[in-house]
Amino acid sequence: MKGQIKSTSPAMQKAGTIAKYVVLSIWSIITLFPVVWVFMTAFKDNGQIFVNPFALPNPAVPSNLTEVFKAVNFGNTFLNSLIFSASTVVIILVITSMSGYYCAKLTRGMKMYSFLILGMMMPAQTILIPIFTTYVKVGMNNTRIGLILMYVGMNIAFGTFILTGFMKGVPDAVIESGVIDGASSLRAFFSLVIPMAKPGLATVGTFVFLNTWNDFLVAFIMATDVKLQTLNLACYQLRGVYSSDYGLLSAGCVVLMTPAIIIFIVFQEQVIKGLTAGAVKG
Amino acid sequence: MDYLRKKWYRSLIFVIPALVIYLIMVIIPIGQAIYYSLCDWNGISTPTFLGFENYITMFTNPDFGTVIKNTVISTILALLIQPTVALVFAFMIYRCAEKAQKVYRVLVFLPAVVAAASISLMFTLLFNSEIGPVNQILTSLGVQNPPNWLSDAKIVLYSVITPMIYQFIGYYVVILLAGMQSLPEDIFESAALDGANVVQVFWKIVVPTQAETIIMCCVLIIGGAMKAFEHSYIMTWGGPGVASSFLGVYMYNTTFQGGKFGMGSAISIVIMVLAVTFAILLKKFGRKFEY
Numbered sequence: 001m002k003g004q005i006k007s008t009s010p011a012m013q014k015a016g017t018i019a020k021y022v023v024l025s026i027w028s029i030i031t032l033f034p035v036v037w038v039f040m041t042a043f044k045d046n047g048q049i050f051v052n053p054f055a056l057p058n059p060a061v062p063s064n065l066t067e068v069f070k071a072v073n074f075g076n077t078f079l080n081s082l083i084f085s086a087s088t089v090v091i092i093l094v095i096t097s098m099s100g101y102y103c104a105k106l107t108r109g110m111k112m113y114s115f116l117i118l119g120m121m122m123p124a125q126t127i128l129i130p131i132f133t134t135y136v137k138v139g140m141n142n143t144r145i146g147l148i149l150m151y152v153g154m155n156i157a158f159g160t161f162i163l164t165g166f167m168k169g170v171p172d173a174v175i176e177s178g179v180i181d182g183a184s185s186l187r188a189f190f191s192l193v194i195p196m197a198k199p200g201l202a203t204v205g206t207f208v209f210l211n212t213w214n215d216f217l218v219a220f221i222m223a224t225d226v227k228l229q230t231l232n233l234a235c236y237q238l239r240g241v242y243s244s245d246y247g248l249l250s251a252g253c254v255v256l257m258t259p260a261i262i263i264f265i266v267f268q269e270q271v272i273k274g275l276t277a278g279a280v281k282g
Numbered sequence: 283m284d285y286l287r288k289k290w291y292r293s294l295i296f297v298i299p300a301l302v303i304y305l306i307m308v309i310i311p312i313g314q315a316i317y318y319s320l321c322d323w324n325g326i327s328t329p330t331f332l333g334f335e336n337y338i339t340m341f342t343n344p345d346f347g348t349v350i351k352n353t354v355i356s357t358i359l360a361l362l363i364q365p366t367v368a369l370v371f372a373f374m375i376y377r378c379a380e381k382a383q384k385v386y387r388v389l390v391f392l393p394a395v396v397a398a399a400s401i402s403l404m405f406t407l408l409f410n411s412e413i414g415p416v417n418q419i420l421t422s423l424g425v426q427n428p429p430n431w432l433s434d435a436k437i438v439l440y441s442v443i444t445p446m447i448y449q450f451i452g453y454y455v456v457i458l459l460a461g462m463q464s465l466p467e468d469i470f471e472s473a474a475l476d477g478a479n480v481v482q483v484f485w486k487i488v489v490p491t492q493a494e495t496i497i498m499c500c501v502l503i504i505g506g507a508m509k510a511f512e513h514s515y516i517m518t519w520g521g522p523g524v525a526s527s528f529l530g531v532y533m534y535n536t537t538f539q540g541g542k543f544g545m546g547s548a549i550s551i552v553i554m555v556l557a558v559t560f561a562i563l564l565k566k567f568g569r570k571f572e573y
Contacts, residue, residue, distance in 0.1 A: 095299040099296065122312065122557075125511070153304065157308075216399045216516075236399055
């Protein structure tokens with residue numbers, strides 16, 4: 001077993017192991033407590049909450065959830081979040097796999113790579129004001145295209161960063177044999193290189209999707225039109241109208257959190273790889 | 283590969299889409315932001331060039347001092363708490379069986395995956411003075427006047443920092459755990475042969491080898507603190523006044539509530555400079571630890 005310290009007596013080891021699992025479990029409970037609490041509260045009405053915030057819902061009140069679906073205009077806002085996230089992912093995967101390929105294989109120096117990577121250090125706030133005011137001037141504010149372009153711009157650096165790394169791992173021999181067989185470089189790229197970079201694409205795709213789905217600031221500033229609202233934004237606005245209905249607010253949180261949690265559990269490996277890439281040496 | 287490289291113009295096709303969008307959406311706006319930061323501007327009419335006046339006004343504004351102080355406090359607290367706690371827990375998870383590792387990893391990381399907005403909403407409910415669980419627990423323990431977490435200017439900063447630290451600890455646990463997993467096992471075996479106990483293994487093996495990763499986490503923490511927005515804005519709108527504002531919130535309020543786009547740009551430039559400077563500084567500082 002990894003990290004096993006063999007120099008202590010078996011009894012001490014057993015005690016140590018048990019203690020370790022106990023502490024970790026307690027820690028996990030503490031970490032998850034707020035989330036669990038919100039899930040529980042979502043199924044209570046205000047009366048129950050006031051009486052005992054910690055009891056299990058009795059009886060469970062599903063009406064909060066149904067009301068919340070209406071209050072956040074779920075069909076519409078969910079779709080908006082989905083459109084923004086999915087479109088950004090598709091566009092990013094296409095253009096950064098290409099730029100990653102370029103940086104990894106088609107160019108000798110590191111200049112283009114370093115230039116594109118700089119974007120990772122830039123905070124969104126700095127480009128937000130200029131882009132917002134430009135959008136307003138050309139009438140692109142509150143448009144889907146405008147927002148998607150913004151999200152894409154924000155993720156180019158990261159996508160290039162990850163995919164260059166993956167592209168470097170594609171052996172030159174594969175590409176060269178494709179070219180010898182008569183494929184143009186573009187054909188070689190799409191039919192040979194892309195399949196080999198699938199893990200990288202999955203990582204970037206998942207990460208970009210979650211980031212866009214969870215975005216608040218950009219949508220808050222550039223998607224003030226009701227038709228364009230994301231789920232995130234709508235849940236935030238619940239507070240204005242329903243500020244004293246805690247059951248409903250909790251249900252809003254639940255609605256917002258659940259898709260992200262599901263995606264995370266399904267795509268765990270990709271998410272974690274995307275987030276640790278570059279942060280871990282070796 | 284040389285065949286492909288020879289026709290260099292053909293290769294360029296691959297990078298042009300990303301490059302063009304990058305130039306339009308990132309590089310040019312940064313230039314614009316720098317220009318706007320030197321102007322007085324309401325966002326609509328033509329900007330009036332002011333030189334550095336915005337910066338002077340900003341640095342002499344006492345509110346700015348409070349915001350900087352808030353940002354510094356949140357950064358220091360995050361730097362003290364997150365890496366240490368994350369390191370300890372990453373080590374504990376590392377020493378578990380593989381299946382247990384995966385389970386704990388998911389559980390601990392979950393809050394980091396969820397939107398900051400929902401964590402903020404959650405904590406708004408938790409900290410609610412009347413019916414939030416926190417005050418309920420306190421009253422049941424006999425505390426007479428539990429604090430107003432979200433409206434008392436003296437503690438509101440810490441009420442906002444709490445979800446920030448809480449949400450992302452799991453993130454650093456996962457990063458450090460991945461770093462530990464790339465360590466060769468023989469290190470631990472030879473340590474065991476030398477009679478080392480757990481604590482010694484932790485301090486003498488894990489910490490030094492993970493030093494680089496720890497530094498990286500610190501870079502990320504500082505960067506995150508500079509850009510912090512959601513928790514503060516959603517829980518308290520940065521208030522009361524600027525008591526719980528960070529640079530990002532201050533920028534938003536100045537620009538979109540106060541209509542001062544020039545000043546807002548100046549603040550955003552300050553954010554950028556700080557974020558980039560700390561990233562570069564820490565990376566250089568981290569090189570000293572490489573072994």
